[in-house]
Amino acid sequence: MNDTFDLRISESHIEVHKFHGGTILLSLILALMLQGFLPVYIPKANILDLPLLITIYFGLSRRNPSTGLLLGTFIGLLQDSLSKTPLGLFGIAKTVIGYLASSIGARLDTEHPLARFALTFSFFAVHQGIVVLVQKLLLAQPQPWFTMRLGVSCLVNSILGVFLYYLLDRFRKS
Amino acid sequence: MVGIPSRHRSLFLLTGVVLLQVLLLAVQIKRDSQGRLIRVWTVSAVSPVERSGAWGIGKIRDAWRHYFALSDTARANEDLRRENGQLKLEIMQLQSKSAEADRLAALLSFKQTQAKVPMIVARVIGSSADANSAVIYLDQGLREGIHKNMGVITPEGVVGKVIESFRDTCQVLLLTDRDSGVGAMISNSRIQSPVGGLGEPLLTMKYVGNDDEVNVGDRVVTSGMDRIFPKDLPVGTISQVKPGSPFKQIRVRPSANIEKLEEVIVLLTTDPLALKPGAPLNGSAATAPSASGQPVSRLTNTKPAEKHP
Numbered sequence: 001m002n003d004t005f006d007l008r009i010s011e012s013h014i015e016v017h018k019f020h021g022g023t024i025l026l027s028l029i030l031a032l033m034l035q036g037f038l039p040v041y042i043p044k045a046n047i048l049d050l051p052l053l054i055t056i057y058f059g060l061s062r063r064n065p066s067t068g069l070l071l072g073t074f075i076g077l078l079q080d081s082l083s084k085t086p087l088g089l090f091g092i093a094k095t096v097i098g099y100l101a102s103s104i105g106a107r108l109d110t111e112h113p114l115a116r117f118a119l120t121f122s123f124f125a126v127h128q129g130i131v132v133l134v135q136k137l138l139l140a141q142p143q144p145w146f147t148m149r150l151g152v153s154c155l156v157n158s159i160l161g162v163f164l165y166y167l168l169d170r171f172r173k174s
Numbered sequence: 175m176v177g178i179p180s181r182h183r184s185l186f187l188l189t190g191v192v193l194l195q196v197l198l199l200a201v202q203i204k205r206d207s208q209g210r211l212i213r214v215w216t217v218s219a220v221s222p223v224e225r226s227g228a229w230g231i232g233k234i235r236d237a238w239r240h241y242f243a244l245s246d247t248a249r250a251n252e253d254l255r256r257e258n259g260q261l262k263l264e265i266m267q268l269q270s271k272s273a274e275a276d277r278l279a280a281l282l283s284f285k286q287t288q289a290k291v292p293m294i295v296a297r298v299i300g301s302s303a304d305a306n307s308a309v310i311y312l313d314q315g316l317r318e319g320i321h322k323n324m325g326v327i328t329p330e331g332v333v334g335k336v337i338e339s340f341r342d343t344c345q346v347l348l349l350t351d352r353d354s355g356v357g358a359m360i361s362n363s364r365i366q367s368p369v370g371g372l373g374e375p376l377l378t379m380k381y382v383g384n385d386d387e388v389n390v391g392d393r394v395v396t397s398g399m400d401r402i403f404p405k406d407l408p409v410g411t412i413s414q415v416k417p418g419s420p421f422k423q424i425r426v427r428p429s430a431n432i433e434k435l436e437e438v439i440v441l442l443t444t445d446p447l448a449l450k451p452g453a454p455l456n457g458s459a460a461t462a463p464s465a466s467g468q469p470v471s472r473l474t475n476t477k478p479a480e481k482h483p
């Protein structure tokens with residue numbers, strides 16, 4: 001793994017990573033399965049948001065805001081479909097995260113674990129902020145902006161993200 | 175037509191996609207019970223995989239218990255210790271099987287004592303894809319006669335209600351969800367108040383006045399007022415009481431082990447159910463007094479389950 005990361009102004013200097021066929025789809029299906037499956041056996045696992053980690057990773061790697069946001073939309077709507085939330089709640093949040101991740105990925109080289117940790121932490125917080133905002137404004141469901149559980153969730157997902165991204169790096173086309 | 179500069183195209187796309195989803199949300203808020211075909215498709219596509227996943231995990235778990243754990247023991251210990259380990263392992267397996275048999279026997283016994291109530295035992299095969307909602311998926315659906323708003327219980331107490339039903343699976347909103355609620359009352363004082371979820375393991379009893387006497391340890395049972403659950407099913411036990419304004423702040427520990435559900439019972443009727451004296455309910459509900467002061471325990475259905483088109 002490259003242990004340095006550079007801030008570059010021009011998008012053209014950043015390498016766009018491509019993946020072996022089906023990697024994105026398989027990762028997405030696996031993430032959604034595990035998201036619904038793990039908490040049945042390990043209740044504490046419900047603090048994970050694997051679909052969000054997948055959105056962030058492929059957004060950062062593909063570095064194309066349009067595909068990033070569409071991937072986020074797709075993942076978010078699937079997640080909504082598997083929850084009791086109205087369709088669009090996670091869709092909106094993950095659309096924005098997909099856009100932000102791919103936009104930032106186009107400007108920063110995000111290979112360093114610390115950079116990945118910090119970005120995942122920030123994206124998780126932004127994601128939760130959007131979810132709460134939509135719940136407050138559109139669904140009239142008062143939700144707290146911050147809880148201790150959310151803080152722990154943010155931290156755990158960021159740590160898991162670093163390892164998950166490292167694993168997903170293996171599936172890149174060299 | 176005015177062209178969009180290429181560098182701003184993704185921003186326009188973002189705005190468009192977000193606006194579309196806002197509209198989608200708006201449509202759902204207006205017509206909550208219609209549409210949602212994507213939900214049916216997604217759940218139908220995912221549930222067979224979850225079902226096979228549950229099967230696969232069971233097999234892996236069995237393989238681990240039968241082989242790997244045993245071989246670790248064999249490598250690590252001498253013959254006697256190995257034999258001891260084997261015996262312990264067998265005891266664990268037997269205990270696990272015995273616990274499962276007890277659970278299933280409790281379900282069967284409950285079902286037999288409530289013979290007049292149409293009900294079905296279902297296995298939990300998945301949970302919500304987001305951490306904020308307490309939702310589970312069961313391995314039975316429309317084909318077995320499960321419809322929206324049917325009550326879900328275990329012999330220990332109330333679990334939740336069905337919020338969506340698909341062909342072979344259904345979605346259950348657990349009592350611990352923020353949006354969940356059940357008509358309830360305190361067993362000995364008969365003070366009525368809805369009990370709802372807080373998104374955490376404990377429940378809350380919402381509208382009990384400061385003048386009413388409520389004690390920690392009091393049992394909370396269903397009042398039957400929600401017309402989903404029959405009267406006097408155990409909901410939980412009061413674990414905390416604090417004065418509040420204008421109502422007391424009461425926390426209730428659910429009777430059912432909602433965080434670790436494996437099998438549940440779905441009441442196959444959306445008609446009001448009534449309890450009548452007779453065979454005891456499993457667990458603490460057995461001695462729950464009825465409004466007339468008699469022990470109540472048998473569920474009686476007034477009408478057969480209505481089949482929805």
